[in-house]
Amino acid sequence: MAISQDAHTVKQFDLQLANLRNLVLEMGGLTEDQLKRAVAALDEEDMIAAREVILRDRLVNGMQVKADEDCVSIIALRQPLGSDLRMIMSLANTVTDLERIGDGAKKICRMAVQIYDGVSSPPSAKLLRDVTPMAALAAEMLHDSLDALARLDVEKALTIIHNDDELDQEFQSALRRLITYMMEDQRTIGHAINVVFIFKALERIGDHCKNIAEHIVYLVEGKNIQKRRNLDMSLAILAQEKSSP
């Protein structure tokens, strides 16, 4: 592992870094819980639980603010370099992704509240059938990425990056099925639109997990694979523009 595990000469610095890392992991635990509760609320049609998730999202946001402040303070006071600098940058970026994952959980609950508003008739079960496997995949990705972060496990992080396609494919096929239902029966469109937002939220959560995994690779290896991929992508587009008449 390309990072130092030894203690700093300045003990206070170690403490600050450890506190920051714990805060981010705690925030990760909270978002994981939010996602779990959001999916359960939708599944059990429990609107009280859904509203609670929406309220608790403020807690996630608050932790983001705290973590950001801590990052700025460490950069200003300690001028971190090397693996310390990579740690701060990765954690700061991870915090942004975790906050967005929290937003995703909130979004699912918002949609649940709209679907089960007590006015319109509840949707047929088949509309929501794809939510459970997608949610399970997203939750697993989130769990794995937090686990990889806690252990600074690059192998695991790379597995997450590779497996993100699975959730993306699930999203595409779920969307196709939804379109079929809508074409069969136009009365489902109202609910289906809300369900699309739920699918999208879950798919985005997967993307954020992949981002977190990339931050971990950068932290440990000092390699920005995200940047590298974007570079390759733009090169591919350029090459294609040139080759096409």
Added chain:
Amino acid sequence: MSTTFIETKTALDTALRPATDAGKPSGVELTDYDNRQTVGNITVDHPKMVCRNVNVYYGQKQALREIGIDIGANEVIAFIGPSGCGKSTFLRCLNRMNDTIVTCRVTGQLKLDDEDIYAPDIDVVQLRARIGMVFQKPNPFPKSIYENVAYGPRIHGMVNTKAELDDLVRASLERAGLLKEVDKRMNDPGTSLSGGQQQRLCIARAIAVNPEVILMDEPCSALDPIATAKIEELIDELRENYTIVIVTHSMQQAARVSQRTAYFHLGDLIEVGETDHIFTNPKHKLTEDYITGRFG
């Protein structure tokens, strides 16, 4: 763009695959403590100075072991490392300042533009005009500001008339960013200036003899942040015309002013690399420990 979305997506997918594989752990770990081979690329495309297998002894004690490094033309290279690591000793080898220490012995190869600076026929005074030096503590001569700068060109016979000398002094002070501040008081003693001004006066004195390389041994350690910033800005401007080697204890300063950084440890050159690599992703455990403040 005439390509369809699908085509673009296919191209992107293809581009994606090898890139993700490229992110796989290469199995390269930090070079361990015990390995004292220099990590990183010691050579550059356009070297101004080339040093190979440099060993320095103070009496029986060996202060530097097998140092090999290129100093690129028009680059600022920073030497960093804990006290006693040999960075100042190596800096002083570069213009034979160590000659003044009786017990000091230097072996190996040190070349300036392909010319061996330790060759017997080298005129050391001429050499030090080509490789100037600025010290930690500003040390103006106990003479006027004007004379401080005029002294070098005069003894090296670089000018013929008083008018030429005047021009050279003013040009040097201008390049050192000091002219505006001292224009009206050229005849005041150099020591009447503030610390930061004195250091810039010493830099003006060093560049007055038109050197090719400027060695700086902790030039800002006695200065406040504003004077430090001025010197750092000056270093950046001087880079256009000179090659600069700076020894500093401030890693932030090394990071701010240099393009390459060399890390020394107990007489060994541990790692050389581009400055932003050294400070974000060093390859040797000793470098990592030093820059992150984990030194035992």
